[in-house]
Amino acid sequence: MISDDHTSFWAENARNFDKQSNPDIDALVKRICREVGRVKRVLDVAAGTGIVSLVMARQAGQVDALDLEPEMIAVLREKVAASGIDNIAFHVRSAYELDFTDGIFDAVVIMNSLHVMKTPESALREALRVLRPSGVLIAPTYCHAETRDNLERYQHCASKSGHKSYHLFTCDSLCALIAGCGFEVKKRETLEINYEEQSQGMKLGYVVASPLSAVS
Numbered sequence: 001m002i003s004d005d006h007t008s009f010w011a012e013n014a015r016n017f018d019k020q021s022n023p024d025i026d027a028l029v030k031r032i033c034r035e036v037g038r039v040k041r042v043l044d045v046a047a048g049t050g051i052v053s054l055v056m057a058r059q060a061g062q063v064d065a066l067d068l069e070p071e072m073i074a075v076l077r078e079k080v081a082a083s084g085i086d087n088i089a090f091h092v093r094s095a096y097e098l099d100f101t102d103g104i105f106d107a108v109v110i111m112n113s114l115h116v117m118k119t120p121e122s123a124l125r126e127a128l129r130v131l132r133p134s135g136v137l138i139a140p141t142y143c144h145a146e147t148r149d150n151l152e153r154y155q156h157c158a159s160k161s162g163h164k165s166y167h168l169f170t171c172d173s174l175c176a177l178i179a180g181c182g183f184e185v186k187k188r189e190t191l192e193i194n195y196e197e198q199s200q201g202m203k204l205g206y207v208v209a210s211p212l213s214a215v216s
């Protein structure tokens with residue numbers, strides 16, 4: 001299996017990953033779900049503990065939740081078992097090599113994860129392959145280099161937590177990456193996600209894109 005070399009960070013943090021509720025993340029998940037609408041099948045790439053999958057499952061026919069880290073998927077499995085949801089399928093697998101046939105998903109969500117992947121372009125090309133031509137990619141991603149202040153705040157937090165971002169995006173560089181992988185960026189916005197322990201929010205690029213071949 002293809003792996004990034006910091007998966008132990010996610011294994012160690014899986015149990016505490018979403019322990020603290022965050023109204024900005026809740027609002028972001030609602031927005032993603034509104035954007036996707038009522039569709040048959042959604043792929044949640046790097047799903048983690050299922051923050052998106054669990055809400056999306058209320059409106060989609062099926063959600064496929066995929067993550068490289070077994071411990072993250074184990075937490076999601078427990079939540080699903082406790083909630084009685086029966087339309088989430090689990091996949092412990094790299095986003096770089098998806099085990100799905102072409103064009104089967106109405107939407108692919110990659111939330112808060114492209115920056116922690118060594119080669120996010122591999123994940124984006126796979127997302128493009130498995131999306132229907134009329135499908136939608138939603139990729140809200142932290143853009144730590146959006147401003148100098150934001151970058152300093154991120155670096156300070158990362159030095160304490162051991163968190164590693166392979167990519168310090170700006171919203172522009174994130175959009176360029178997505179466009180370079182065969183998508184047309186339809187919407188982009190820089191949002192601020194606030195955390196209790198920080199006095200100021202972290203910049204996040206909210207990007208919605210379509211497969212280029214579908215663009216008229």
Ligand SMILES: C[S@@+](CC[C@H](N)C(=O)[O-])C[C@H]1O[C@@H](n2cnc3c(N)ncnc32)[C@H](O)[C@@H]1O
Nearest residue numbers: 010046047048051067068069094095111112113
């Ligand atoms: C910051 S967490 C985000 C989880 C979830 N999307 C959310 O927003 O709550 C990043 C996740 O990316 C996963 N990940 C990192 N590299 C990956 C890869 N190559 N393929 C699949 N998952 C990966 C990690 O295991 C981790 O669960």
